[in-house]
Amino acid sequence: MPGIEVERQILPILGSPNQGARFYNPDLPASEPFVPGHRTCAGCGPSIQYRMTSKAAGDNTILVGPTGCMYVANSSYLCTPYNVPWAHTQIGSAGSFTAGVAAAYEAMIRKGKWKGAFPNIICEAGDGSASDIGLASISGALYRNHDCLIICYDNEQYANTGIQASSRTPYGGMTTFSPPGPMVPEAKTLFPKDLARMMAAGHPHCYVATASVGYPIDLMNKVRKGLNHKGAAYLMIYTPCQKGFVYETPRSIDLGRLVVECGLYPIWEWNPDKREYDYSFRPQNMRPVSEYLKLQGRFGHLHAEHIAKLQTFANQQWKMMGIELPEALIQAADAKNLVNMATASAAEAVAQTL
Amino acid sequence: MATATEVKKRTVRINGCVASAQAAKYADVDVIAAYPIRPYTATMMALAQMVANGELDAEYIVADSEHSQLSISHGASSSGARVFTGSSGVGVQFAYELYSPISGSRMPVQMMIADRTLDPPGDFGSEHTDALSTRDMGWLMGWACDAQEAFDNHLMAYRIGEDPRVLLPQMVCQDGFFVSHITSDVELPDSGQVKEFLPPYKHPYPLDPRHPVSHGPQIMPEQGPPLQLERARAMEGAAAVIEQVHDEFAKIFGRRYDPWVEEYMTDDADVVFFLQGGHAVTARFAIQHMRDNGLKVGMVRLRTIRPYPTERVNEVLSKFKVVGVIETNMGLGSVSSGGVLYGEVCAALYESQHKPLVLSFMAGMGGEAIVLNEFYWMAKKMTEAQKRGKIEKRTHWVGFEE
Numbered sequence: 001m002p003g004i005e006v007e008r009q010i011l012p013i014l015g016s017p018n019q020g021a022r023f024y025n026p027d028l029p030a031s032e033p034f035v036p037g038h039r040t041c042a043g044c045g046p047s048i049q050y051r052m053t054s055k056a057a058g059d060n061t062i063l064v065g066p067t068g069c070m071y072v073a074n075s076s077y078l079c080t081p082y083n084v085p086w087a088h089t090q091i092g093s094a095g096s097f098t099a100g101v102a103a104a105y106e107a108m109i110r111k112g113k114w115k116g117a118f119p120n121i122i123c124e125a126g127d128g129s130a131s132d133i134g135l136a137s138i139s140g141a142l143y144r145n146h147d148c149l150i151i152c153y154d155n156e157q158y159a160n161t162g163i164q165a166s167s168r169t170p171y172g173g174m175t176t177f178s179p180p181g182p183m184v185p186e187a188k189t190l191f192p193k194d195l196a197r198m199m200a201a202g203h204p205h206c207y208v209a210t211a212s213v214g215y216p217i218d219l220m221n222k223v224r225k226g227l228n229h230k231g232a233a234y235l236m237i238y239t240p241c242q243k244g245f246v247y248e249t250p251r252s253i254d255l256g257r258l259v260v261e262c263g264l265y266p267i268w269e270w271n272p273d274k275r276e277y278d279y280s281f282r283p284q285n286m287r288p289v290s291e292y293l294k295l296q297g298r299f300g301h302l303h304a305e306h307i308a309k310l311q312t313f314a315n316q317q318w319k320m321m322g323i324e325l326p327e328a329l330i331q332a333a334d335a336k337n338l339v340n341m342a343t344a345s346a347a348e349a350v351a352q353t354l
Numbered sequence: 355m356a357t358a359t360e361v362k363k364r365t366v367r368i369n370g371c372v373a374s375a376q377a378a379k380y381a382d383v384d385v386i387a388a389y390p391i392r393p394y395t396a397t398m399m400a401l402a403q404m405v406a407n408g409e410l411d412a413e414y415i416v417a418d419s420e421h422s423q424l425s426i427s428h429g430a431s432s433s434g435a436r437v438f439t440g441s442s443g444v445g446v447q448f449a450y451e452l453y454s455p456i457s458g459s460r461m462p463v464q465m466m467i468a469d470r471t472l473d474p475p476g477d478f479g480s481e482h483t484d485a486l487s488t489r490d491m492g493w494l495m496g497w498a499c500d501a502q503e504a505f506d507n508h509l510m511a512y513r514i515g516e517d518p519r520v521l522l523p524q525m526v527c528q529d530g531f532f533v534s535h536i537t538s539d540v541e542l543p544d545s546g547q548v549k550e551f552l553p554p555y556k557h558p559y560p561l562d563p564r565h566p567v568s569h570g571p572q573i574m575p576e577q578g579p580p581l582q583l584e585r586a587r588a589m590e591g592a593a594a595v596i597e598q599v600h601d602e603f604a605k606i607f608g609r610r611y612d613p614w615v616e617e618y619m620t621d622d623a624d625v626v627f628f629l630q631g632g633h634a635v636t637a638r639f640a641i642q643h644m645r646d647n648g649l650k651v652g653m654v655r656l657r658t659i660r661p662y663p664t665e666r667v668n669e670v671l672s673k674f675k676v677v678g679v680i681e682t683n684m685g686l687g688s689v690s691s692g693g694v695l696y697g698e699v700c701a702a703l704y705e706s707q708h709k710p711l712v713l714s715f716m717a718g719m720g721g722e723a724i725v726l727n728e729f730y731w732m733a734k735k736m737t738e739a740q741k742r743g744k745i746e747k748r749t750h751w752v753g754f755e756e
Contacts, residue, residue, distance in 0.1 A: 003411060060563045064429070075571030085561040087432050087459075088570035090451055093425035096417065100385065100429025100437075101561060103413035107384035107435055111411055113554070114434065119563050137425065140418035 003110035007117045008147070009060060011224040014217055025217050031059055031083075038074040038081040043249035045239030045256070046070050046153040048213050050124060053151060053237075056220035057227060059084060061120040064098045066134060067091035068126030069160040069241075070153060094125035094134035095141030095150060102146035120227045121148040127168035128158040130236070131195045138234070142203035145231040149223065152195060152234070155241035163244040167193035170264070171313065172306050173298050175244065180301040187301060191313060196236040200270035200277070205231060208270035212238035214256025215267070218281065222269070229272070238265045246297025255295065261285045262292040263314035263329075266321055279321040286323075288332040289314050308335035362544045370533035373501040373540050374440070374466045374526070375400035377508030378410075380548045384435035385413045387423040391445040392478055393530040394468035398440065412438075420445040424452035424463070431461035431523075432569055434560035436512070439463065442530060443470030446484040456523050457492025458585060459569055462515035462555070464508065465493075467527040468534035469631075471720050472684075479721010480530035482630065482683040486694055489660055492585050494524040494592060496658035497631040499616075502540045504528045506609060509552060513599045516555050520592045522585075530721065532632035543607055551606045589661050596658065614663035615670055616655040619645060623652030625736040628671065628699060629680035630656045633717075633724045637680075640729030651733050659698070667702035676711045676736040682718040690714040692749035711739050717752035728752050 015025045033054035040047040046069055054061065063086040065071040071088050074081050089097035102121050108114035123141075125134055130152035138150055157175050158164040164177040171191045174180055178188040200208040207229040211219040219237060226233030240247070240255040247255060259265040261283040269278040289310045293299040302310075311333040315325055331337050368376070374397045378386070386405075388398035404410040413430075417423040420441050427437045441449065446467060456463050471481040482497070489495060494515055498504035504526070511524035528534055559567045573581070596613045604610035616634070619641050620626055627637050634655045644651045654670055654677075656663075671677050681693025690696035692714035703709050715732050718724045732752060739745055 062433070062561050062563060072572050075568060077571050077573035077577050080568040080571050082568055083566060084563055085566045086568045087429070087561055088572075089425060089428065090455060092421060092451070093428070096422035096425035097429035097432075099415065099422075100387070100426035100431075100435075101433045103385045103415055103426065104430040104433035104435035104437075107411070107413045108433070111384065113384070114562075116564070136418050137422050140422055143418075144415065 004112050006106060006109045008230060009117050009120065010228050011056070011058065013221050013224060029055055029058060031055065033057065033059060033061060033082065033084040035081050035083055037079055039076055040069065040073040041243050043242045043252040044069070045213050045241055045252050046126070046155055047074070048252060049153050049219065049237050049239045050074075052213070052216050052220050053122065053124070053223050054084070056223040057120045057122060060117060061122060062086075062101055064089055064094070064101060064121070064123040066094040066097070066123070066125045066129040068129055069155070070124050070126065072160050091129045092133040093137055094123050094129045095138035098123040098148050098150060099141040099144065099146045102148045106147070118147060123148065123150045125150065125152055126158070126160070127152055127154040127156060127195070128166045131167040131193050139199070139202060142199060142206050142232045142234055145205060147231055149226040149233045149235065152236040153239045154236050155239050155244065156192070157241065157244045159241045159244045168195060170310070172302050172310060174301060175298070185301065185303060186306040196234070199234045203232070203234070204270070204275055205272050207233040207272055210236045210265065210267050212256040212260050212265055212267060213240070214238070214253055214260060218267070244298065247295050251295060255292070257283065258287065258292040258295070261287045262289045263318045264289060264292060264310070266317045268321065279323075286318070286326060286329065288329060290332070290338070304338035305335040307338050308333055363541055365539050365541045367537050368501060368540050369396070369535050369537045370498070370501040370504045370528045371396035371468060371535065372400045373505040374508055374528070375404065376540070376542060377505045378438040379404055380543065380545065381436060381438070381509060381512050381552060382410070383412050383438040385415065385426070385430035385437045387415050387417050387426040387437070387439040389417045389420050389423050389441070389445065391420070391442050391470070393470060393534045394440045394442040394466060396534065397466055397468070401438070420449040421451065424449040424456065427463040427465070428452060428456050428459070428461060431456070431463045431557070432459065432561050434555070434557055434562065436555040437463050438466070440466035440468070442468050443484050444473055447472065447487065450488065453488050453491035453493060455570070458581070460521040460585070460588065461523060461557070462512070462521055463523040464511055464515065465523065465525050466508070467525050468530040469527060470530045477720050478530070480532055480632070480682070481719060481721055482527070485525050485527050486683045488525070492522060492589060493660060494522055494658075495527065495660040497527045497529070497656070498533060499632050499634040499655065500533060501538050503611070504533060505540055506603065506607070506611070509548065510599050510603055513552050514592060514595050517595050518558060520588055520595050521557070522588055522592060527631070529632035532723070547606050551602065593661050593663070611657065614656070614658055614666045616657060617670065618653040618655070620652035620654060620673070622650055623674060624650040624740060625676040625678065625733060626652045626654050626671070626674050627680055627729070627732070628654050628656065628677050628695070629682070630659065630695070631682065633680060633682065636724055636726065637729060640726045643726065644730065644733055649733060649737070662698060662702070664702045667699065668706050671699065671703055671710055672706040672708045674710045675740045676713065678713045678715055678732050678736045680715050680717050680724070680732070690749045692716050711745050713739060713745065714749040715752050716749065724752070
């Protein structure tokens with residue numbers, strides 16, 4: 001159907017995340033679509049991510065907020081932190097509501113009912129929405145290739161409802177739905193759903209990437225790449241939750257780096273043109289998982305065998321990215337070489353920081 | 355004002371599903387959210403072809419579920435697009451979560467319903483329980499009895515729902531198969547008439563980056579009631595708009611509908627059937643036949659159930675001695691242990707000075723046709739009650755009793 005041609009925005013890429021400009025870049029836009037005044041917890045990973053994401057997107061943006069922390073804690077009535085249009089939608093409607101917004105703008109611009117460049121349409125879904133109840137709706141939006149960016153802000157649990165296990169909760173993670181006890185000493189017995197790879201494999205025409213609040217410039221550039229990609233894009237972003245992970249509030253960004261350095265949160269991009277993964281992102285260090293685990297109360301109950309299991313999992317992640325494992329990390333995957341979390345410093349001595 | 359002689363109208367022979375699709379095309383919808391379930395699917399098939407042929411410029415989205423259909427519609431309507439969606443049976447229920455959020459955010463989404471019996475088991479036939487189960491969710495709702503009326507109702511519903519005094523979503527219902535799949539003559543208007551009748555959709559507060567707004571933020575319990583009251587008032591206030599729009603429709607298109615009830619041979623009637631939808635067509639034949647035999651019988655067909663025309667139902671039904679409610683829906687364990695219409699009728703009659711006797715007939719269940727003999731049988735039950743002056747049995751499952 002011939003109509004008015006839809007103009008798309010192209011946002012510039014900031015610096016290079018792997019070459020120095022990792023945490024600061026003078027080209028950061030001054031605009032703040034996500035302003036202070038919300039009620040999130042001190043050190044909230046998802047809201048740090050929200051600020052970076054919306055900053056990278058700029059003002060010609062529409063935000064969609066399925067039910068979750070970033071809905072409930074952000075938008076108190078008559079006190080909304082959004083300087084751009086924002087709409088709540090149901091927790092299972094993440095992809096579908098967003099698709100509706102995108103479709104509306106396609107049609108309205110084409111039919112001359114709205115004039116201007118196609119807005120950035122960003123959905124901020126928590127991992128409960130993204131990996132469980134809204135999974136099909138997001139898959140639908142990606143499959144149909146609506147011009148939008150769907151973000152899973154991954155705090156590895158349903159936090160807003162009081163810390164319950166989601167499909168993204170890691171093995172060994174304590175939540176109120178996966179508490180440790182004599183019969184289940186490790187708490188969560190299942191490993192997390194490999195959500196981002198699932199989205200890349202199932203929707204290879206989409207730009208898909210993982211990111212972490214530990215690497216803000218990389219995160220913002222991925223937001224911009226996702227928005228510049230004509231069609232659907234998907235980001236899964238590590239966003240620690242102080243309330244659920246139980247850690248010292250100022251350490252959110254530290255955790256965002258440690259989780260990557262310990263191999264528990266591989267950072268990669270899926271290139272939809274080449275149809276291949278890009279594993280060129282390298283953290284500065286590789287560390288044993290115990291260094292990440294010991295900072296968080298949710299792993300405080302783990303025994304040596306559980307930590308070894310998590311190390312095995314991390315080692316598999318490194319291998320998947322084609323990275324050779326140092327001997328110390330192979331050693332750390334054997335429970336005999338570990339002791340329990342109460343003496344995590346001893347575990348550190350076994351598998352030293354590399 | 356256009357007159358019938360100036361415009362290019364044409365009459366086509368189509369079924370209810372295609373009539374609905376034609377209405378969406380005439381309304382120049384921007385976004386269509388489809389998902390297959392019989393029998394409404396044929397509407398979306400027709401629209402898909404119209405988009406493929408270039409007859410209609412719209413985003414046609416094949417959704418991944420009815421829940422997604424309604425969420426897509428919610429998002430698109432919130433952005434300022436005119437939206438069309440639809441469903442049947444359990445599909446209507448799969449989307450249930452979205453009905454309150456859509457009416458609560460005052461988005462005039464339009465949904466076409468071709469009724470289908472709910473499971474169990476898989477029964478394709480028309481029963482109104484699917485849409486009726488959502489009747490208190492803040493959607494305007496009413497049934498057509500034929501394809502022409504379905505077409506007309508869609509256009510009127512957009513006009514009513516998008517009116518800034520209303521801003522409510524609409525369920526435009528028709529019986530599965532009896533209306534959706536039976537062809538009849540439908541007069542399609544000139545597009546100029548539709549332009550005159552239906553102005554472009556303009557929501558006062560869409561999601562527009564140039565005028566940022568927040569839709570649906572979290573609120574405190576005490577902030578809820580004012581919003582609920584506003585929604586209730588919108589539904590109440592819709593009544594005046596509905597009447598005005600039906601008037602304007604008659605002036606432009608030449609077809610005049612009573613917005614609330616159709617009365618058929620009620621002038622001197624003692625007993626009347628009270629029903630919704632396509633079975634009215636059979637009822638008219640049955641009534642004619644019974645009239646030939648001297649029985650003072652008529653029909654009152656409810657055209658709009660939300661908002662419910664309480665005063666009108668009271669006024670109309672108070673004229674009669676016996677009212678037989680033909681349910682075509684399930685209200686398990688309800689007031690009458692039959693369907694849900696009985697309660698709506700009786701509540702409207704509660705303050706009447708001349709209360710008729712009210713019977714509930716479980717007929718047309720599972721999508722079975724209500725045949726002439728069943729109408730005669732129901733009329734007999736009503737006249738017996740009239741003679742006795744009281745109800746012996748409130749609810750009858752038609753076809754299961756002598």
